[in-house]
Amino acid sequence: MRTSRYSYPEELRRSADLVHRTRGYRTSASVSFLEVGDLVEAHHPDFRTAGRSVIPFGPNEGQRAPDELVRVLTAPSLVDPSTVSLRPARATDILIIGAGGAGLAAAITAHDLGASVTITTKLRAGDSNTAMATGMACAVGESDSTELHFRDTLAAGHFAASEELVRAMVSEGPDILYWLEQLGVRLAKDRRGDHRLIGKGGGHSTARTVCSPGGLTGLELVRVLREEVRIRTIPVLEYAPAVELVMGSKGQCSGAVVLRTDTGQLEVISAKITILTTGGAGQLRVGGFATSNHHGATADGLVIAYRAGAGLREIDSVQYHPTGSAWPQATRGWLLTEGIRLSGAHLVNAVGERFVDEKRTRDVVTSAILRECAQGRGIGPTETCFGVWLDTPLLCELEPEFEASPIVHKYRRIGLDPCQEPLLVFPTQHYYNGGLCVDGWGRTHVPQLHAAGEVSGGTHGRNRIGGNSLLEVLVFGRRVARHAAEMVPTIARSPRLHLDHVKCHNGHARSSGETRSPVLFPYPSASTAKRFG
Amino acid sequence: MAETECDAEIIFSYLGVRYKSEAGVTILQALEDAGVYFTRGVGCRQGFCGACAMLASVESEPAGLFGVLACSTIVQSGLVLTPVSDARVHWKRIPDDEGLTYATITRYFPELATCIDCVACSDACPVGIHVHDAVVSLRSDSFEPVSEMTHECVSCSLCAIRCPRSISPHVVAQEVRRHTALRAPRSGRLLIRREQQLRAAAESNFEGGTRDD
Numbered sequence: 001m002r003t004s005r006y007s008y009p010e011e012l013r014r015s016a017d018l019v020h021r022t023r024g025y026r027t028s029a030s031v032s033f034l035e036v037g038d039l040v041e042a043h044h045p046d047f048r049t050a051g052r053s054v055i056p057f058g059p060n061e062g063q064r065a066p067d068e069l070v071r072v073l074t075a076p077s078l079v080d081p082s083t084v085s086l087r088p089a090r091a092t093d094i095l096i097i098g099a100g101g102a103g104l105a106a107a108i109t110a111h112d113l114g115a116s117v118t119i120t121t122k123l124r125a126g127d128s129n130t131a132m133a134t135g136m137a138c139a140v141g142e143s144d145s146t147e148l149h150f151r152d153t154l155a156a157g158h159f160a161a162s163e164e165l166v167r168a169m170v171s172e173g174p175d176i177l178y179w180l181e182q183l184g185v186r187l188a189k190d191r192r193g194d195h196r197l198i199g200k201g202g203g204h205s206t207a208r209t210v211c212s213p214g215g216l217t218g219l220e221l222v223r224v225l226r227e228e229v230r231i232r233t234i235p236v237l238e239y240a241p242a243v244e245l246v247m248g249s250k251g252q253c254s255g256a257v258v259l260r261t262d263t264g265q266l267e268v269i270s271a272k273i274t275i276l277t278t279g280g281a282g283q284l285r286v287g288g289f290a291t292s293n294h295h296g297a298t299a300d301g302l303v304i305a306y307r308a309g310a311g312l313r314e315i316d317s318v319q320y321h322p323t324g325s326a327w328p329q330a331t332r333g334w335l336l337t338e339g340i341r342l343s344g345a346h347l348v349n350a351v352g353e354r355f356v357d358e359k360r361t362r363d364v365v366t367s368a369i370l371r372e373c374a375q376g377r378g379i380g381p382t383e384t385c386f387g388v389w390l391d392t393p394l395l396c397e398l399e400p401e402f403e404a405s406p407i408v409h410k411y412r413r414i415g416l417d418p419c420q421e422p423l424l425v426f427p428t429q430h431y432y433n434g435g436l437c438v439d440g441w442g443r444t445h446v447p448q449l450h451a452a453g454e455v456s457g458g459t460h461g462r463n464r465i466g467g468n469s470l471l472e473v474l475v476f477g478r479r480v481a482r483h484a485a486e487m488v489p490t491i492a493r494s495p496r497l498h499l500d501h502v503k504c505h506n507g508h509a510r511s512s513g514e515t516r517s518p519v520l521f522p523y524p525s526a527s528t529a530k531r532f533g
Numbered sequence: 534m535a536e537t538e539c540d541a542e543i544i545f546s547y548l549g550v551r552y553k554s555e556a557g558v559t560i561l562q563a564l565e566d567a568g569v570y571f572t573r574g575v576g577c578r579q580g581f582c583g584a585c586a587m588l589a590s591v592e593s594e595p596a597g598l599f600g601v602l603a604c605s606t607i608v609q610s611g612l613v614l615t616p617v618s619d620a621r622v623h624w625k626r627i628p629d630d631e632g633l634t635y636a637t638i639t640r641y642f643p644e645l646a647t648c649i650d651c652v653a654c655s656d657a658c659p660v661g662i663h664v665h666d667a668v669v670s671l672r673s674d675s676f677e678p679v680s681e682m683t684h685e686c687v688s689c690s691l692c693a694i695r696c697p698r699s700i701s702p703h704v705v706a707q708e709v710r711r712h713t714a715l716r717a718p719r720s721g722r723l724l725i726r727r728e729q730q731l732r733a734a735a736e737s738n739f740e741g742g743t744r745d746d
Contacts, residue, residue, distance in 0.1 A: 006557075123573065123575075123576060123584065124576065124584055124618070124619075125580075126582070127576035127577065127582045127584050128576075128577075128582075130576070131576070131577055131581045131582045132579065132582075134576050139726070140720065140722060140723050140726055142722070148732065162744075165674055169729055171733070171734065172734075173730075174723055174726040174730050175730060175731065177723055177726050178723060178724070179728075181714075181719065181723075183711075184629075184710075184711035184712065184715040185714060186680060186684065186710050186711075186713070186714040186717075187717075189712070189717055190719065191718070192718060192720070192721070193717065193718030193719045193720040193721065194720045194721075194722055194723075195720055195723070212684075213681070213684055214684060215684065216581075216684060216685065218581070219581050219582075219687070220684070220710075222582075223686075223688060227624065227626075227707065229712075230624055231624075231626060232711060239572065239573055259665075261572040261573070261703045262572070262573075292579070294576060294577050294578065294582075295571070295575045295577070295584075296576075328557055329557060330558055330559045330562065330605075330607055332558060333578060333579060333627060334579045334605075335579065335582075341717065350746055372689055406580075406660075406685055409660070409661060409685075410579075410580050410605055413605060413606065413661075414559075414605065414607050415607065437744045438744060439744045443744070445744075446628070458592050458744075484701070500606040509681040519572070520572075521571070523565075523569070523570055527570060531570065531689065
């Protein structure tokens with residue numbers, strides 16, 4: 001056997017050996033799993049009563065939400081509105097805040113329709129959760145249809161999604177895929193040019209996930225889109241997160257205050273329409289879970305839009321991906337993509353048994369893992385359960401090409417070989433199902449403030465199915481930009497800009513603790529406030 | 534975790550400052566544990582985006598420069614690290630209607646023809662792409678293998694930084710991938726689905742509707 005630099009310590013070693021020993025039995029035996037029943041209600045973190053509080057003010061006043069989110073929504077602003085110079089440093093027709101998949105797609109689309117566009121982003125253009133996505137759901141399979149995709153999305157989301165938004169998303173799938181082909185995105189195809197689809201994912205009634213070779217779909221997409229932005233010479237302000245929106249004289253959004261993180265300077269960008277594409281909230285680590293999210297996923301967009309008067313929906317619904325890497329510490333937060341389970345890797349508990357159909361939706365599989373831990377069948381002591389095993393050596397037997405995949409390379413680089421040893425996995429905060437209330441054009445409650453991508457809610461209900469996030473960012477990035485570009489000529493620039501909503505917010509805000517928001521980076525917020533406040 | 538080889542204290546240096554770390558963590562975790570507050574040079578934190586690319590050497594052999602991704606490399610004693618994520622190179626494009634041949638590529642990237650086969654690019658790549666093999670493959674006009682070989686590229690520029698001839702292999706590779714993708718056979722089924730969808734959209738006259746708050 002290949003000697004890994006990471007050998008499991010004795011107690012884990014014995015448990016891992018059980019995975020090896022039971023493999024033959026597990027693959028030959030046919031198992032039927034008990035009906036799911038109230039598994040999700042009993043074990044999914046969304047249904048916990050601890051760690052929730054009531055939002056004390058603002059558009060969602062009185063609703064319950066996770067403490068971590070309530071804290072950033074209600075903390076005082078990172079900026080003192082009385083010291084901000086409201087003279088715009090620059091002006092643009094459309095300001096796009098965030099440069100992940102939705103932001104880049106929106107910028108390209110609006111630019112091509114003749115609007116002047118500026119992108120401002122906290123880190124580099126393209127660094128985002130989009131870059132990590134493995135596939136895009138699109139109804140192009142032989143036996144698939146957008147109607148089927150529509151129903152699957154609604155059902156997996158427990159019918160909480162907006163039918164209109166889901167309809168818009170799934171119907172534009174083929175057009176988006178066509179657009180990607182026109183741009184030269186490298187996709188896995190058969191000889192006739194038809195797309196190779198990743199195996200039927202949890203909640204999908206047929207295989208419908210289009211991918212790039214090696215599952216590097218998001219990376220490939222971001223590389224190509226970023227290049228399209230670059231050749232159009234669309235201005236991109238990097239290291240410049242928006243820390244507040246600025247409002248115009250009629251209560252409309254008229255741009256944003258951005259923070260230059262290198263200098264600590266604030267500047268105002270005036271815009272006729274502002275599109276929020278800031279992504280999710282994984283770095284808030286709701287419920288104390290690890291996260292598979294990007295460094296910048298700190299809910300900034302939710303926070304600044306809420307202050308400006310935009311309401312949120314499915315506010316308490318977070319997606320935990322069942323198979324986040326749990327050991328060794330160096331891999332914490334890495335994601336073992338759903339494709340690994342779909343291709344046949346078993347989840348195995350401490351007694352060497354499978355305990356859930358691995359191909360169920362993410363909320364179900366996550367709940368099952370948490371149940372195993374809670375009932376003492378997790379790996380390690382019950383109180384500090386490491387998680388359960390993911391039998392990756394089995395997958396290397398079933399699909400030898402898995403050995404050449406990027407994720408195997410990554411583990412081998414740190415000294416653990418997934419083809420020799422099973423991996424310890426535990427649910428990880430993956431996606432914010434909720435978000436800003438929007439209509440089919442991404443319009444929030446605040447005039448001239450639009451949103452697209454993970455920051456907006458309503459497209460996934462209370463549980464997202466795999467592949468719909470890439471589809472969402474591209475479809476809505478483009479839809480919102482089309483609408484915005486159309487509206488630009490009808491909008492007059494506001495003669496007066498103000499931050500009255502921030503003053504009002506700071507009046508309500510709890511001054512307890514040192515939290516100020518948006519928190520911008522995944523470090524103790526006191527250190528962020530000290531640095532930039 | 535009683536792992537003898539990891540028990541020793543690790544001392545490494547980042548931007549000229551020495552840091553201590555526990556063993557078995559990534560470079561990024563070690564720096565954050567030491568209190569470094571990253572407002573740049575970190576991205577996806579799991580090896581996809583290239584934002585945390587660093588030029589590295591080991592104190593005992595300063596001549597051997599190599600590339601690492603701080604988020605997915607275990608910290609080791611004696612590492613000397615310099616972040617490079619904001620090194621920018623000139624991006625160029627080969628127009629879509631140009632045929633893809635080595636001759637065309639060197640017309641747009643003339644420096645490519647001056648490669649001295651020193652293999653520094655391959656040594657620099659933090660995700661283990663055999664960059665120089667890809668460059669050699671271009672010379673024989675075999676482009677699909679280049680697309681495959683370079684598909685894991687995180688665009689970190691380390692290959693370009695190390696190239697003594699100012700070649701930007703990652704830029705060339707991106708253009709090769711794009712051109713091969715543009716020439717891939719198109720799915721007939723996709724074209725039909727798209728037609729149906731566009732027709733249905735035109736008939737339904739969907740206006741974007743309302744928010745169901």
